[in-house]
Amino acid sequence: MTAIDNHYLDLPEDFYRTISPEPLPHAELLHSNRQLQQQLDKNFSDELLLKITSGNSPELQSVAQKYTGHQFGYYNPDLGDGRGLLLGQVYDSTGQSWDLHLKGSGQTPFSRRGDGRAVLRSAIREYLVGEALHHLGVPTSRCLSICHSPETVYREQPETRASYIRVAKTHIRFGHFEWLAQRQDKAGMQKLADYVIRHNYSHLQTMQGEERYQQLLSEIIEGTAQLMAKWQAVGFCHGVMNTDNMSVAAETFDFGPFAFMDDFKIHYICNHTDTQGRYAYSQQPNIGLWNCQVLAGAFEAIAGESIQQKVLDRYIETYNAHYHELMAAKFGIRDPQKLNKGFIADTLILLDQSALDFHYFFRLLNYFDSEEHEKFTGYLPDSKAWHKWLGQYAELMLDEEDPHSIRSRHNPQLVLRNYIAQEIIEEAQQGRHQMLADWMQYLQTPYQVPESLTEKLHRYMQPPPNNQKGFALSCSS
Structure with a gap:
């Protein structure tokens, strides 16, 4: 068996509860992610993956982590791993450690009123979206394998059970630090921050004192701001941006009712339980900042009390610069400084008003300066606003070299x-x-679908019919 050690056990015992998973009865391995195994420099057999993913590896020292967090803006002290267990870590050829986390593993001391299990529906969604985001260039947790069982689990309706192994650089959340701050546990804060530095920000190990923790916080915030910019640029909606769903490794984490945008709606809400629109697409950058401010507040005990404004400035500066860079590239502009921020905003407003498909619009831009330009212009409404936009865009494209690529x-x-x-x-x-x-396999090449697959995938590369757009999902799993 490939060595799986659990260095989380190096932390104080009250940070976790040691517990064994509840095995899936009559489990079947549905899929194993061979590409991810290659990136981890591992070669797990299907037999071994079935054993681990179905919860039948008692030799592993699995733990349920304790943390807290803000859920929809309200602090909840009673959180922790309620349906997942940290199995341990493996190391790739560079020495980077990767957490293996079993989701749908049964009840833990932090399950509250939940059964700790997962259903096939949500397991497949997380399995797919990790690959989708990764190959779009968005930092994210991914899944190594997925198992299915005929056991019945009750959510909105009876469903069958599943479990899967999630892989991430860390499972430390903003909420871990909130928990320690709420307990006024400065020593615990330092131990956890040192743990994060050792395994995820090792270049900071030579720094000392408050400066060490200030720099850690600064890099977490910078990474989070870049992540929010990437979400916005690829039209991704997370749906549940609670602080306990935010990773200190700045990876997309803890998927619930996520969605990629169809018709562009600035205030699109993908979670039908989010009745106030707290986590709408338009709010994601602001919520990212809000969550970082909460984290900074928790860090005050070890990083000093004068960091809040630095957090605000660092996040805003990083987000604005990265988002501007990404959007310039979507328009085919090499130098982001050439692109006026107002043009980006005007484009999004027009997309919203015209109910145009976000992804299809930007893909069709490649026809703008080609002999088939009508494939793009024909997609736009015949209006004064769009005619004005076309003129402005034509000016931006002057002297651009190879905007198509x-x-x-x-x-x-x-x-x-x-x-x-x-x-x-x-x-x-x-x-x-x-x-x-x-x-x-298809999700591995989102930017250039192989010619051999274009006919087979043609309908998936078009805007969906109206009855397939804008699904709003719940948090149930």
């Missing part, structure tokens, strides 16, 4: 829309798993 690298042909995920789920629920395997 820039746009092609930043505007995907293939996106994991919710209706696609639902088709894959429905196939799997009928015992047919080939579509899942196929899409794990």
